[in-house]
Amino acid sequence: MTAMTGMSAGPGAVAGDLREIEFRDALNEAMSEEMRRDPKVFLLGEEVAEYDGAYKVSRGMLAEFGPRRVIDMPISENGFAGLAIGAAMMGLRPIVEFMSWSFSLVAADQILNNAPKMLYMSGGQYGCPIVFRGNDGAGGQLGSTHSWCVESLYANVPGLKMAIPSNPYDAKGLLKTAIRDPDPVFFLESERMLAMKGHVPEEEYLIPFGQAIVRREGADCTVVAFGRTVHFAMEAAEVLAAEDGIACEVIDGRTIRPLDLDTIVASVRKTNRCVVVDQSWSFASVGSEVAAQVSEACFDDLDNHVHRVHADDVPAPYAFELEQAMLPNPGKIRRAVRSACYRD
Amino acid sequence: MTPTMPKPAASPGAAESTFPSSRPLPAGVAPETIVSWLRDMMLIREFEVRTMQAYQEKKIGGFCHVYIGQEAVAVGCTAAIRPDDPMITAYRDHGHALARGMDPRHCMAEMFGKIGGCAKGKGGSMHMFDRANNLFGGHGIVGAQTALGAGLAFATKYEDEVLRDGRSDRVTLCFLGDGALNQGVFHESKNLAGLFDLPVIYVVENNGYSMGTAIHRGTTVAHDLSVKAQAYGIEAIEVDGMDCVAVYERMKAFCDRCRETSRPGFVDMKTYRFKGHSMSDPRKYRTREEEAQYEADDPIGKLKTSLVSAGVLDEAAVKAMQKEIRAEVRASIEWSEASPAPGPEELYHDVYVEKWGPYTGTSDPEMLREGGER
């Protein structure tokens, strides 16, 4: 999978600099650069050191930084998440890799009770500058326990921030911002995108949180998507332009907390229609939140109710065909856009 | 009656005497220091008595757990460590806060839900934090602080090894109740501490009950908790937590060893809470006889007797101290009543360090701004 044209060039791009690297290496560069810059930053998780990362994201980092800063953990998500939070309370800046966000559920108490609430509960005495990162969403026929999209579960909690990059350029820029952020950041990657190649310049850049980006301009319908679903939205937009004559404006949210409502609202004021794509279940979700906020802000601008594309409201199935049927895909987005534009 | 608790050392007749038998004072500790332990214990006792009253008067809301009976643990342990050693505990935390040096005003005001509280009234009884005194909370989820405790110890070691390439030899004290023995996170934390040589000492304040559940009803091998440490390669000791001097002496040696070896430790600290679990507990799960037996083993009475028989203090001096403490606690209540409730601007403050959207950043509480004057 390669990032589609128009998605990879960022503000840091220099003419002639066409270096393309994989998503996983963009993450690796972000962590390595920040660890070189700040000795308080360290990485811990299952298989991050000697194994080079279960998904090779931390390849070579043990060799560079040694076992005191790239630390293999036993399979004790609640324990090591809590350990890292304690270290963050002391002012260190841990990066915690979850092999999959699915496994973060056993650490729910630490990551939801302690990390995001410590500052408040202590009346401003102890912050928690920590990054939790790992694969989120369906990995491909992994069955229900391994296919969690945690964004809707966790985005509900005040005190945390959440980033969800859709391409290598953003992955690096957002992760560097996450590591420097003084607050806890939940950083959602996708196993399905780790091998994706995209333009990442050699020189340093950071991408601020709370700044969505318009990936494709269009006048007829705004499509808001996050992470991997941005690619589905771009594919759908191609087809909609070619076959339905509908010009979509595709917005990549980049971060869920903070949510850049301004960029979305500006677009909806122009297109008067909005489709939100969210890979998690629909009930009480990121998608329903964005739909609610757009409806509140753009009540008089909307020609139709906000449409949503989600995973189907069932556990993730194993069978290839069923899993495909359950997940959001370009076909579902196309149908939602057509409906929002009264074409069906 | 099935024996649920190891019997205290006191003789059967001791229930009537106010001052249990004396014990020798530790060598090498200045008498004034031991008097300060007594004072700290008496302060905690008086503070908790007034806390219960204030709760009845509805000046304090939510869940509230007092430390009466367990004072020797927090005081003896605090005496055994250095000010720069991190400390963390569960929700029965007023005693730890006071022993660590928090001004009673900020502790009381926190429970009153006032801006002058240690956490600006945002944490309440279960969340006493004091950065100046290296107290990392006050935690409400049973067992959750044990992983944080491992992290504090990890950080002291990381700071030494990676950031400054030297040894500070700090040791982290992480307190937990006997109920937390059965939380998965504690087992994970012990494994991590053992695995990574973390200088953390888990002090199980074994008061025999988690709410109404006697320890043997919820915990296997309750008569020998050391096995629960040994399984993780952690050395365990058992300490009489009703005797402040014993707590100090055993903990001092244990902590010093931990500094030396950077190996975790586990303490079965035998203690007893004289009052109910929280403010609404008729204590049907234990007998009044058992309570009387432990009350006769009162850690405060015991240290008083020792100091008096050693000629360090006389009755008049103890009385004068009690009077002073009563005034100090009364003043903390008056101060807390006068402290304003947090204003609406506090609602969106301290949620994030960074300012964004409706969030207004963070700032230190009054307690830290004053510089800890007492």
Ligand SMILES: Cc1ncc(C[n+]2csc(CCOP(=O)(O)OP(=O)(O)O)c2C)c(N)n1
């Ligand atoms: C995870 C969790 N489960 C249940 C509770 C409710 N609860 C609060 S205190 C307590 C008893 C804990 O007893 P113990 O650990 O022995 O401490 P003690 O009260 O004796 O100091 C329970 C069940 C909680 N706070 N957290």
Ligand SMILES: [Mg+2]
């Ligand atoms: Mg108990």
